[in-house]
Amino acid sequence: MPQHRAEAKSRSWWSVKGEKVEKEAGKWRWIYIDEVELRLKAAERGLTRTSELYRMRKGSLPTSRVTQSTILPTDFVSDPQYTAGLSTIVSGNPSMASDEPAKRTASSGEMSDAPKPAKAAPLSLQDIETKRDPSPSTFGAGEVLAAMGACTPHGGHTADMLELVEQKRETGRSFSADDLATLTGGKWPIVPLLETLEARRAGHYLTADDLIDTKSEAYPPPVIRAASNPNSAVLEAILSLDNVKYDPSVWWAGTTALREALRARLPANVAVLLAHSADPDGCSRRALSDYSARFLRFRPHLSASNMVERGAVLAKLTTSQLAPLTEAELTARRASRARFWTEVDVPPDGGPMVRQEPLALEVAAEAGDVSLVDALYAAGADTRGWMQHYCEMPSEPTASFLSPSTPLHKALEMRNMAMVKHLLTLGFAADVFPLAAVVCCLNPVMAAVALAPPNLDAYELLAPRADLKLRTPVFDVHILHVAVATLALPVIRRVAADIPLSAAGVTALKHSLLHIACLPLEDTHVNFYSEKIHQSIHEMRILSIKWHRSTLWPHKPPGQPVDRTPAFPQTPPADPDQQAQTAVAEYLLASETQDVRAEDAYGNTALHYLAAYRTVNKEAIAILRSSQTGEEVWTDSTNMWGFTPQDLFEDDAAALPDGQRYMPFWRDPMGVWGGGKWRSAYDRVSGPAE
Secondary structure: OOHHHHHOOOOOEEEOOOOOOEEEOOEEEOOEEEHHHHHHHHHHHOOOOHHHHHHHHHOOOOOOOOOOOOOOOOOOOOOHHHHHHHHHHHHHOHHHOOOOOOOEOOOOOOEOOOOOOOOOOOOOHHHHOOOOOOOOOOEOHHHHHHHHHHOOOOOOOOHHHHHHHHHHHHHOOOEOHHHHHHHHOOOOOHHHHHHHHHHHHOOOOOOHHHHOOOOEOOEOOHHHHHHOOOOHHHHHHHHOOOOOOOOOOOEEOOEEHHHHHHHOOOHHHHHHHHHOOOOOOOOOHHHHHHHHHOOOOOOOOOOOOOOOOHHHHHHOOOOOOOOOOOHHHHHHHHOOOEEOOOOOOOOOOOHHHOOOOOOHHHHHHHHOOHHHHHHHHHOOOOOHHHOOOOOOOOOOOOHHHHOOOOHHHHHHHOOOHHHHHHHHHHOOOOOOOOHHHOOOOOOHHHHHHHOOOOOHHHHHHHHHHOOOOOOOOOOOOOHHHHHHHOOOHHHHHHHHHHOOHHHOOOOOOOOOHHHHHHOOOOHHHEOOOOHHHHHHOOEEOOOOOOOOOOOOOOOOOOOOOOOOOOOOOOOOOOOOOHHHHHHHHHHHHHOOOOOOOOOOOOOOOHHHHHOOEOOOOHHHHHHHHOOOOHHHHHHHOOOOOOOOHHHHHHHHHHOOOOOOOOOOOOOOOOEEEEOOEEEEHHHHOOOOOO
16 A cells, blocks of 8 residues: 555545445444545546545446546545545645646547646645534534544435535535435434534544444443543543433443443543433442342342342342351351351352442542542442441442442552542541441451451551451451461451450351361362361361362263363462461460360361361471360360361371372262253263263
C-alpha cells in the first residue's frame, strides 16, 4: 500500500451489505470498507458524486464509464483525524485537489488539453464540513452526510438517499426530523442516524464502532465499552442520546458501566455516569440477590445457569441462619474436608461459573483511588451495612447488607493502608461481619490477621476501633484462633497483648488454640493413603477463601487415561511450617491455657492431627507427649472411629503411595446435578482402573 494511503487510514468506517457478505453462525457478518481506500479507487475511475461512489461499491456502475478524472473527497468526512489523512492525500496528489472535475471529450473520454489546476492547500475540517445549522431541531446537510458516513446502516443507505442529501446541500437548506424520516423512507431505521447527529452536537463524533450493540455476552454494549474508554466525551455523547437502551446503570455479563469505569480508574467517566443518574451502588440488585443466596446455610442446590432471589430461597428454609451447627452439617464435614472456620462448599455452588457482584464502593476501594470512593459516597452509595456491627440481617436488607464483603476487606486485600485509613475516617466499622455470607465471614480486623502474610500495620489501625471479643457467627471463631492459624508467633503475641489467650476458648467444632496450631495446612499435607487417617481427619488450617479441596477417587474416572496423575499428589509437598508449628505449640503449652487432652467434635486431640501428616513433625509430637498427660493421650485417647494418635502414626508409616493412583476407600462426592437430583459418577463406572 502506498505511504499516503497508509497514513490516511481513518477511524471512520463506511459499510454496505454487498454481494460478498458472508454468513457465520447464523448471523450476517458485515464487511467494512475503509473510506479513504474506497475514494482512491473511485478517483482512479473518475467518479465525482457520492451516488456514483455508492453505485460503484454495489457493482451497478460500469467501470468503463470514464477512464481518468479527479475527485474531491469531501462527502463522508467527519473526523478531524480523518481530515488530516485526506489532507495528506490531497497535498500529495495534485490530480485530486480540484473542486472541478477535469474535462473529457464526449467521444473518447480522454482528458482535454486544459491546464491542470494548481496544487491545493491541505483541507481543514472547516473546508470540508458544511456550516452547522444553529437550530437544535434541524441539521445541516454536511452534518447529515458526516453522520451517514459515521454510523453503520442496517442494509446500507441507497443512492437515492445520498442524492437527496446532495440536493439539500446544493440549495443550502437544513434537515428537520420530518426530512430525516423522508430521507430514510423506511429502508434504513432513522434512530441510528438521529443518535449519531445528536451525539455530534454533544461534542463527540461517534463512529459505528461506538454504537454497535450485538446484544450478546460476546461483545459489550456501547455504554459498557465507553465506560472504560479514557476519552470521556464518548461516554458523555452516548448517554446524551435520547434512547432508553443507553442506560447508565446497564448490567452486562456480570458487570456495570460504573464498575468498569472504577476498575479503569477513570474519575471523569465516573462523574459522567453519576451525573446521568447511574446507580451509585453499581450493581444489579437481582444479580446481587442471586450471589448472596449462594452463601445461605441449608440452601438447596442452586444451578449456576439460573438466577434466584435470596428472599425466595430463604422463605423455604425452616432453620435460622444463625442456629448452631446441626448434625446434618457435621455429617457433611465427616464425608469431606473443610477449613476449620467455614463450611464445606465455599466458594458457593457453581464455583467460578457464579459471577461475583461487588458493589461500586468495594471496587473503588480495591482500585485504590480515594477520589473515586469520595465521589460514590457523596452520590449516596449504600453504606448502612458497613458502618456498625450487626448481630443479624434486617428483614429488608439493602445492597451493603447483601454483599459478602466490605470496602475495608478489599482495601486490606490490596494492602492499601492509605485507603484503609480513609475508610476508617468515613466511619466504616473495623469489626463488622458481612452477614450475607454468614458461614464464611471474618470481620476486617480478623481479615488483617488472616492475610498471607499477616498485616500487623493494618491490625494496629483497626484493633483500637474494634471489639476483639467478637466471634464469627455459626462457627464461633475468635481472633486468637485466626492468629494461631497463621503460625506467626509475633502476630500471636501481638494479639495476645490486647486480649488474653484464655479468652479464645473453643470454636463451634470444639477446636482449641492447640488444635488449630496442629491442624494440617491443607489436605495434600495429610496421608490419606492411610484408611484410618482418611476416616479421622477432616479439618484444615488454611485461611484462604479461594482454597479447594483435592479430589480423591476410588478408581479411574470415566474417560481418563490410566497413566494420568490424579488430583491428589503421590509426592508429599514440602512443609515449611514445621519449625513455626513447633514454636507455637511450645508457646501455647507454656501459657498453661491449653489442655493436650482436649477433644474436638470428632474426638480428635491435637496429637491426632500431628500424627496424620505425610511428613510428620516429630519434634512437635515429642513436645506434646512430654506434657503431664501427653503420653496417656498418645496411647489411650480414641476418636469417634476408635483410633488413638499412636494408631494413626503407625498406619501413617505403613500406608505409603507405592505407585498407587487410586484407593478403594476414597469416595469424594463426584458427579453432576440433573433434574434437581445428584447423579453420582461412581454409578457410571464399572470396576477400578487397571
